[in-house]
Amino acid sequence: MYKIEAKNIHTFYGKTQVLKDISLAIRPNTVTAFIGPSGCGKSTLLRCFNRMNDLTENFRLDGLITIDGRDIYSPKIDVTLHRKKVGMVFQEPNPFPKSIFENVAYGLKVNGLRHKKFLAETVERSLRQAALWDEVKDDLSKPAMELSGGQQQRLCIARALAVEPSVILMDEPASALDPISTAKIEELIYELKKKYTILIVTHNMQQAARVSDKTAFFYMGELIEYDDTSRIFTNPKSQQTQNYITGRFG
Amino acid sequence: MNKQRTHQRKDTAFRYLALACTGLGLLVLALLLYDIFARGSGRLSWDFITHLPSRFPEKAGILTALAGMVSVMVLTMIFAFPVGIATGIYLEEYGTRNRFARILEINIANLAGVPSIIYGILGLEIFVRFCRLGNSILAGALTLALLILPVIVVSTREAIRAVPRSFREGSLAMGATQWQTIWNVVLPSAFGGIITGLILAISRAIGETAPLIVVGALVYVPFIPEGPLDQFTVLPVQIFNWISRPQAGFATNAAAAIIVLLTFTFVLNGIAVYLRHKWYKKVKH
Numbered sequence: 001m002y003k004i005e006a007k008n009i010h011t012f013y014g015k016t017q018v019l020k021d022i023s024l025a026i027r028p029n030t031v032t033a034f035i036g037p038s039g040c041g042k043s044t045l046l047r048c049f050n051r052m053n054d055l056t057e058n059f060r061l062d063g064l065i066t067i068d069g070r071d072i073y074s075p076k077i078d079v080t081l082h083r084k085k086v087g088m089v090f091q092e093p094n095p096f097p098k099s100i101f102e103n104v105a106y107g108l109k110v111n112g113l114r115h116k117k118f119l120a121e122t123v124e125r126s127l128r129q130a131a132l133w134d135e136v137k138d139d140l141s142k143p144a145m146e147l148s149g150g151q152q153q154r155l156c157i158a159r160a161l162a163v164e165p166s167v168i169l170m171d172e173p174a175s176a177l178d179p180i181s182t183a184k185i186e187e188l189i190y191e192l193k194k195k196y197t198i199l200i201v202t203h204n205m206q207q208a209a210r211v212s213d214k215t216a217f218f219y220m221g222e223l224i225e226y227d228d229t230s231r232i233f234t235n236p237k238s239q240q241t242q243n244y245i246t247g248r249f250g
Numbered sequence: 251m252n253k254q255r256t257h258q259r260k261d262t263a264f265r266y267l268a269l270a271c272t273g274l275g276l277l278v279l280a281l282l283l284y285d286i287f288a289r290g291s292g293r294l295s296w297d298f299i300t301h302l303p304s305r306f307p308e309k310a311g312i313l314t315a316l317a318g319m320v321s322v323m324v325l326t327m328i329f330a331f332p333v334g335i336a337t338g339i340y341l342e343e344y345g346t347r348n349r350f351a352r353i354l355e356i357n358i359a360n361l362a363g364v365p366s367i368i369y370g371i372l373g374l375e376i377f378v379r380f381c382r383l384g385n386s387i388l389a390g391a392l393t394l395a396l397l398i399l400p401v402i403v404v405s406t407r408e409a410i411r412a413v414p415r416s417f418r419e420g421s422l423a424m425g426a427t428q429w430q431t432i433w434n435v436v437l438p439s440a441f442g443g444i445i446t447g448l449i450l451a452i453s454r455a456i457g458e459t460a461p462l463i464v465v466g467a468l469v470y471v472p473f474i475p476e477g478p479l480d481q482f483t484v485l486p487v488q489i490f491n492w493i494s495r496p497q498a499g500f501a502t503n504a505a506a507a508i509i510v511l512l513t514f515t516f517v518l519n520g521i522a523v524y525l526r527h528k529w530y531k532k533v534k535h
């Protein structure tokens with residue numbers, strides 16, 4: 001039914017409240033875009049789903065988040081295991097200073113999977129899924145840092161896919177890229193949706209309109225509107241949403 | 251407008267002043283080097299390096315001092331490197347949240363500023379007397395290890411801190427544990443910086459004289475040490491000894507020995523600079 005459900009989420013950095021009473025439910029195999037002005041809490045919410053905020057001192061979360069019906073903040077959850085199921089792609093491409101192969105195999109190796117043939121197959125499959133295979137197949141031992149920005153970002157996507165997550169979080173994955181690379185990433189998102197549930201933060205309205213099924217508009221830590229993307233962009237209920245998507249503020 | 255011109259003039263004046271100061275420093279250094287090379291280079295020869303010490307300046311060599319120095323340095327590295335690196339990792343990666351780490355941190359910062367002779371006295375009390383190691387290579391190495399430990403801890407922490415946060419987050423987001431992240435991503439990226447720190451630390455240890463004299467490095471050692479509990483001398487102590495002799499021949503020997511010592515230091519520093527350069531190129535996006 002729902003892949004992810006967030007109920008009455010409040011988050012705090014120290015005493016500062018950043019998210020206020022966020023509730024939303026996301027169906028499997030959909031793309032959900034988070035939009036809103038800078039600082040409204042999109043990244044904070046995204047990072048709740050893979051518990052990356054746990055790394056921030058003074059961070060606190062109230063409310064309930066479930067993925068596949070399981071409370072991901074329950075003490076019974078193994079955080080590292082959880083993060084394997086919820087992949088993340090960051091704003092700046094952040095490949096490790098290792099070879100292409102080692103980057104994609106990283107998640108498998110830290111899981112203790114070292115069987116050569118299995119690694120090679122998984123690396124190839126992930127690179128194909130990330131639409132990077134044809135560009136790099138001749139030299140997988142090349143340092144990842146020597147790839148272009150767009151290739152690096154697709155490598156990061158391949159790296160996330162290799163551990164077979166079911167959810168992928170993307171925090172402005174194309175904002176540091178040129179238009180052609182951006183178009184490639186967007187195509188990729190469209191393909192990936194068949195297998196994964198994708199949450200994407202974006203500042204680019206056209207991008208949100210192109211790639212997402214649902215759009216959530218945030219303002220000052222509140223979820224103002226959450227609906228089908230087509231509806232948000234043609235006939236939003238809220239005046240604030242209307243103003244934002246037409247570029248009147250933000 | 252007028253104000254801006256005064257600013258510019260001040261700026262130019264300051265630049266020339268800074269340049270003059272730098273130039274002065276370099277000039278003094280160049281004169282010193284020239285003086286030492288002029289006196290010592292004639293004495294440098296294979297015999298000088300392979301001969302045992304002697305009462306006659308023209309027969310004396312630095313073999314025992316070199317052997318002592320290498321033995322002390324190897325042991326110092328064995329003690330100081332693992333402990334220093336491990337402490338640096340602990341403080342940087344796990345430490346920030348507890349009190350013990352904070353106390354340790356303040357103390358290490360202070361220790362780096364303690365004069366080296368104090369370490370000598372500490373080494374004398376603990377290693378030479380309390381542990382009954384005597385005036386041995388082991389006691390000298392342990393003392394020097396204490397001396398360079400803070401340097402290694404501080405430089406390890408800096409190298410780790412320079413690793414971009416995004417590498418760490420990328421690894422943790424893949425479901426790696428903190429230790430896996432440190433081992434597979436943080437340390438390899440910090441490697442160049444850590445090595446640089448190690449080399450600078452050991453090149454500092456090589457030049458140290460005072461603490462070794464205190465723990466009993468001898469001025470005259472006629473034999474090459476054979477084990478860690480043997481007595482020893484090192485190059486700086488040998489130089490110190492020769493310089494205090496009245497004969498002119500020993501002054502020449504001292505200059506030649508200084509050239510050898512400087513060569514060690516320069517080579518080590520050169521390696522450090524090279525590694526640092528290579529490492530920055532690798533880590534930068």
Ligand SMILES: Nc1ncnc2c1ncn2[C@@H]1O[C@H](COP(=O)(O)OP(=O)(O)O)[C@@H](O)[C@H]1O
Nearest residue numbers: 013018036037038039040041042043044045056
């Ligand atoms: N680690 C942190 N510590 C304290 N405040 C933070 C931290 N991260 C983000 N914030 C604050 O939380 C608010 C929301 O940030 P963020 O979620 O990054 O917004 P967005 O991604 O929508 O631009 C901002 O006001 C920001 O300053």
Ligand SMILES: [Mg+2]
Nearest residue numbers: 042043171201
């Ligand atoms: Mg953000």
